[in-house]
Amino acid sequence: MDEFRLIEAIRRVVRGPGDPRVQIGIGDDAAVLAVRSGQIVATTDALVEGVHFRWDLCRPTDVGWKAAAVNLSDIAAMGARPLALLAAIEVPATLPDRDVVAAMRGLARAGAAHGASVVGGNVSAGPVFAMTVTALGEPVDGRVLRRAGARPGDVVLAGGFLGSGALGLDLLGTHPDWLRRFPTLARSYRRPAPQVDLGLRLATLGEVHALIDVSDGLVADLGHVLAASGVGALLDTARIPIHPEALRYARMSGQDALAAALSGGDDYRLLAVAGPSSVPLCESLGMTAIGAITARRGLAVLSGGKRVAVAGAGGWRHR
Numbered sequence: 001m002d003e004f005r006l007i008e009a010i011r012r013v014v015r016g017p018g019d020p021r022v023q024i025g026i027g028d029d030a031a032v033l034a035v036r037s038g039q040i041v042a043t044t045d046a047l048v049e050g051v052h053f054r055w056d057l058c059r060p061t062d063v064g065w066k067a068a069a070v071n072l073s074d075i076a077a078m079g080a081r082p083l084a085l086l087a088a089i090e091v092p093a094t095l096p097d098r099d100v101v102a103a104m105r106g107l108a109r110a111g112a113a114h115g116a117s118v119v120g121g122n123v124s125a126g127p128v129f130a131m132t133v134t135a136l137g138e139p140v141d142g143r144v145l146r147r148a149g150a151r152p153g154d155v156v157l158a159g160g161f162l163g164s165g166a167l168g169l170d171l172l173g174t175h176p177d178w179l180r181r182f183p184t185l186a187r188s189y190r191r192p193a194p195q196v197d198l199g200l201r202l203a204t205l206g207e208v209h210a211l212i213d214v215s216d217g218l219v220a221d222l223g224h225v226l227a228a229s230g231v232g233a234l235l236d237t238a239r240i241p242i243h244p245e246a247l248r249y250a251r252m253s254g255q256d257a258l259a260a261a262l263s264g265g266d267d268y269r270l271l272a273v274a275g276p277s278s279v280p281l282c283e284s285l286g287m288t289a290i291g292a293i294t295a296r297r298g299l300a301v302l303s304g305g306k307r308v309a310v311a312g313a314g315g316w317r318h319r
């Protein structure tokens with residue numbers, strides 16, 4: 001298809017049920033959104049073929065879904081409610097139109113699952129396929145959660161299993177014949193589930209002082225919180241939640257499930273820092289206390305009460 005026919009095909013697959021917040025969607029030079037809160041939370045991220053995904057490991061709908069999910073996870077990490085998505089895509093001449101349309105369908109489905117409509121974007125030619133997605137959200141009652149705010153005595157809490165994304169990638173790349181044995185790992189990598197509802201709930205708790213999503217690895221992303229807050233932390237490896245499938249796959253493949261949880265990235269789980277009084281409620285929301293904030297700067301990882309070094313502690317590097 002030419003550019004305009006492709007845009008029309010995309011418009012048909014991303015058009016969902018009417019969202020009253022979307023006053024003007026795809027079809028004009030820009031979208032118009034109604035925002036009651038008076039504030040917009042905005043983020044953008046890209047998925048680039050050969051850098052962030054491979055076609056032999058993912059279906060086109062998975063690529064679109066993940067492009068939405070990684071951005072929606074950032075909205076969740078601010079404690080905000082998703083509003084809309086925009087997607088700028090670069091399409092190589094060798095990529096079939098049906099794959100482009102399928103990727104946009106995956107993007108729209110992920111957005112719809114969390115109340116975000118696709119309201120615009122751009123199509124251009126490029127050497128490889130790339131999706132740059134902008135996600136917009138609204139704060140809850142005017143409050144946003146940030147990386148800065150952790151205090152000595154606070155508790156570090158993880159919003160679910162860690163390491164599944166990295167081990168899912170290893171599974172798809174090195175043991176694709178094991179997919180039926182480890183469906184959760186494969187799905188964790190291909191179709192991460194941003195914790196939007198959890199982020200919204202945490203935003204209502206006054207004793208939640210900082211929030212971030214784990215996309216580049218637990219150690220690296222917690223490090224961002226510590227740097228922004230001017231504090232340190234102790235992590236207890238015995239408390240880090242790891243999915244049973246991840247533990248079983250690690251044993252069979254010779255991988256290190258704990259190393260994946262600490263440094264692997266691609267999890268898109270929320271990591272919260274909260275006062276002790278909020279810990280029981282956070283735990284009732286499915287979070288796990290994995291460490292504590294200290295006045296002394298730096299991160300110490302404890303195993304059996306002893307400090308251990310973490311391989312790959314710098315996390316995923318984008319360049």
